[in-house]
């Protein structure tokens with residue numbers, strides 16, 4: 035067969051080259067990637083899969099009875115319509131809602147990862163469209179990833195981006211770090227992914243090099259494989275959600291044995307004395323000593339004391355997976371991790387201190403690109419109303435109700451139309467049965483999708499979008515040295531159109547085409563976005579090829595900034611000249627600002643608090659619903675790598691042999707996971723890589739109700755979000771708490787319902 039002509043492209047899970055060999059798409063990772071991700075191999079099967087959406091469709095009830103609240107979403111038949119009909123109907127509905135309710139009646143948060151190209155980035159497109167062609171929308175703030183950290187870090191250390199992305203680099207760890215305390219690990223399956231594209235997966239190699247130099251890694255968490263073999267880590271099994279208690283225990287040993295760095299605490303921090311009163315039990319009569327911590331987290335007290343003693347006096351880095359704060363009181367481990375690093379006197383030293391989310395995504399621990407990278411301007415949104423992103427069901431179910439957020443008393447807006455492009459709430463949101471009830475409240479749900487996700491199935495108007503392989507674009511991000519000319523690799527699937535073309539056609543119907551497009555087609559925009567980077571390179575006297583040359587070369591190496599340790603490094607070198615952008619200009623071990631909010635669930639210093647959701651009674655196991663190794667979230671669940679990892683069509687749940695034995699569950703059995711909120715099936719895999727009492731089922735298997743008419747249908751495929759609790763981390767940040775849930779597991783003995791998640795709806 036012919037050797038394919040390979041063209042460059044990029045994805046959130048890696049830069050690659052691809053071409054056709056007969057009917058098969060061949061995908062090869064970028065030659066300079068030392069550790070490419072297997073997720074790339076989801077593309078060949080996905081590109082022409084039956085799960086793709088072929089044509090615009092409208093829900094029958096919406097067509098026949100018009101917009102309005104209904105529980106028929108996800109239940110009614112979908113009817114194929116022509117593009118012109120779909121666009122006319124949608125433009126009319128946008129106008130109706132705007133005239134009747136104002137743009138405050140439109141929710142355009144549209145959270146989701148979309149695809150890597152900077153121009154066709156669906157979330158940027160929908161925001162630009164709603165701002166320019168409709169006049170604004172209710173937005174969402176923060177992320178599912180880091181809802182709690184987004185809000186607390188600026189109060190205690192500094193803005194999220196500079197203190198996460200630019201503080202400690204992998205290069206510095208290889209050179210300087212003596213001990214890494216990795217809470218939640220740094221799973222290389224997670225750093226496989228970075229928004230905008232990753233050309234070099236360096237994490238595994240960096241851990242190997244650091245370990246070879248003598249750096250020790252300690253992994254605290256429920257799973258042994260959250261650090262790669264190469265780190266040579268010691269696993270300290272820790273009961274989920276108890277990191278704050280463990281860290282307090284470590285801090286107690288440091289404080290009582292005089293191992294804490296008092297000079298650092300005095301000069302660089304505020305609030306240590308107040309925190310110490312709590313730590314030593316002067317305020318509440320409870321010393322947070324190693325024995326106290328051990329009773330909560332399960333790590334033996336003498337091991338806690340030994341770790342604290344070992345950490346004092348060497349270059350220590352405290353890292354923490356995003357997952358820790360995607361849970362009840364998620365603010366606390368973030369705050370306490372920083373306090374631990376402060377007590378060790380390490381904050382701001384090369385390779386030391388605190389690096390929130392290092393290893394959780396490929397963006398962290400990298401040097402920054404020294405010139406601006408492409409991004410689509412989104413226009414101005416005059417609407418003030420917003421929600422913390424994970425409060426979507428609360429908003430739709432309780433219009434007008436009050437809620438707290440970061441010191442503000444806010445109310446939920448009254449949303450009539452929800453517009454989604456580039457995200458999958460039936461993947462990302464918690465308590466999906468509740469989400470279905472929430473979506474039943476609106477007049478209209480509009481979805482652009484390239485595949486038949488459950489979100490698309492619940493829409494009133496579904497518009498088929500091209501996937502990245504079917505478009506030209508630029509791949510780039512502020513933490514990757516390569517800008518990629520993403521060439522088109524396939525024609526659009528069936529009638530699919532680019533989000534941009536869909537929005538341009540809608541803008542035309544709303545009399546705003548020229549304003550939305552600025553007279554450019556997609557290629558025109560890509561050249562326009564490239565020009566900003568080219569001009570910045572030319573200004574620095576660096577090679578700055580014209581667009582045609584860049585496009586032919588397929589990529590451009592970008593200059594990187596020096597590794598200076600960012601704002602935290604500068605503060606450590608000279609705290610008076612470079613104060614932190616916190617209220618005190620220092621590290622805030624206690625925060626007067628947060629204390630003044632008066633939140634019972636987020637007091638003024640790191641605090642251990644009891645949780646609502648804990649295993650016991652009818653739900654005795656912890657479910658860890660973490661990131662999937664074989665795909666990004668729910669994207670291309672039907673691709674080869676993802677589909678190939680399932681067993682009998684179901685997502686695989688890991689369980690400790692002791693827990694499996696107690697339930698008569700054997701390797702490969704189909705099991706039912708359930709709690710008061712819902713139930714799903716999965717295939718069991720027995721493993722000693724997790725703690726007893728913990729089961730693990732990754733996110734991303736498409737929601738597949740056995741009978742859509744049920745109020746709480748069984749998901750036959752294995753989506754853990756039918757089980758998770760839909761509650762905010764605290765009144766401070768209202769972040770998502772989807773990581774940890776109490777469940778029961780039993781062997782499934784009924785007739786096994788077929789998985790239909792990837793079959794298109796009949797219509």
Ligand SMILES: Nc1nc2c(c(=O)[nH]1)N[C@H]1C(S)=C(S)[C@@H](COP(=O)(O)OP(=O)(O)OC[C@H]3O[C@@H](n4cnc5c(=O)[nH]c(N)nc54)[C@H](O)[C@@H]3O)O[C@H]1N2
Pocket residue numbers: 145146147148149154155156178179180360455456457458459461462463464482483484485487499500501502533659660661666667668669670733754755758772773
């Ligand atoms: N229980 C639990 N839940 C979680 C998490 C957890 O740990 N536990 N993790 C959370 C986290 S961190 C996150 S970030 C979220 C992720 O949640 P999402 O970002 O919503 O998940 P994705 O599956 O990436 O959804 C992206 C969707 O966009 C579509 N898409 C891709 N490209 C395009 C395009 O060009 N145009 C259009 N129109 N559509 C496109 C894809 O087909 C896909 O359906 O999930 C969260 N949910």
Ligand SMILES: Nc1nc2c(c(=O)[nH]1)N[C@H]1C(S)=C(S)[C@@H](COP(=O)(O)OP(=O)(O)OC[C@H]3O[C@@H](n4cnc5c(=O)[nH]c(N)nc54)[C@H](O)[C@@H]3O)O[C@H]1N2
Pocket residue numbers: 178179180217218219221223224225226227254255256257260272273274275276277355356357358360361394395658659660661662663664665666667668773774
């Ligand atoms: N392959 C792949 N990579 C991804 C993604 C993906 O979908 N697929 N998603 C990306 C996105 S958007 C994000 S935000 C990041 C998310 O990054 P993370 O949130 O860090 O990723 P998770 O896999 O959810 O969690 C990491 C590990 O934390 C451990 N853990 C859970 N709860 C606790 C706890 O209470 N204490 C401790 N110590 N450990 C705990 C679990 O064992 C879990 O495996 O991942 C990114 N990387």
Ligand SMILES: [Mo]
Pocket residue numbers: 177178179180
């Ligand atoms: Mo995320």
